Amino acid sequence: MFDIYTIIFLALAVFIFLRLRSVLGQRTGRERPPYDPFSTRDAAAPRDAARSANTNDKVVTLPTRSDVPTAPRPIEAAEAPVAVSPDRLKGIAAPGSPVAAGLAAIAAADSSFDPQHFLVGARAAYEMIVTAFAEGDRRSLRNLLSKEVFDGFEAAIKDRESRGETAETRFVSIDTAEVSSAELRGRIAQVTLRFVSQLISVTRDRAGAVVDGSDEKVTEVTDVWTFARDVSSRDPNWKLVATEAGH
Numbered sequence: 001m002f003d004i005y006t007i008i009f010l011a012l013a014v015f016i017f018l019r020l021r022s023v024l025g026q027r028t029g030r031e032r033p034p035y036d037p038f039s040t041r042d043a044a045a046p047r048d049a050a051r052s053a054n055t056n057d058k059v060v061t062l063p064t065r066s067d068v069p070t071a072p073r074p075i076e077a078a079e080a081p082v083a084v085s086p087d088r089l090k091g092i093a094a095p096g097s098p099v100a101a102g103l104a105a106i107a108a109a110d111s112s113f114d115p116q117h118f119l120v121g122a123r124a125a126y127e128m129i130v131t132a133f134a135e136g137d138r139r140s141l142r143n144l145l146s147k148e149v150f151d152g153f154e155a156a157i158k159d160r161e162s163r164g165e166t167a168e169t170r171f172v173s174i175d176t177a178e179v180s181s182a183e184l185r186g187r188i189a190q191v192t193l194r195f196v197s198q199l200i201s202v203t204r205d206r207a208g209a210v211v212d213g214s215d216e217k218v219t220e221v222t223d224v225w226t227f228a229r230d231v232s233s234r235d236p237n238w239k240l241v242a243t244e245a246g247h
Contacts, residue, residue: 102182134169164206
């Protein structure tokens, strides 16, 4: 037989359990969202580093679309443009263009999407990804890449490590970051950008001898990258889903 004190303690334990469950098992609305470089509001100050003669040689070799099975490259949106403030597209897309229509469709589906802020974040993400790839920083890459693209990048890093090589990459500037296509495919927003950057990149062997690139020469590199996000998700992060060398 339970005495009165046992019954009181059991009731108290059940009450405490239910209170903990109500707090730990539900969102309060105050959780910090995952880090999203595309939500950055302040553009980084442009670098003033001096540039030397440019060349079209590609020094930083990232896994390309042919190496990585990824989502298909977005085509230019053909739907009629959705009403959106011209200021949000200024300097990004010409009024009435397919790119403007695609960006407007994304903004209509996701009220938090702002093309200007997205472009600032895309530049930051581009630099972070290229630098992380050179450093073999898998943790940073995993947060910014789709699984398929990450697998391709990791395979390239492992191949480099198996040869005992190390890579160093320094950004001099990002000269161009322009949207070449944008569209909303169901719930998936996809934006493709063309980046033109000035880099100093070098690869060394185990002994520290240079086997590729230069630690002094500035090289012009062009990349075309596609970012995607599920607009119905509470996760604000955009992920890199495809890469290819540009011209």
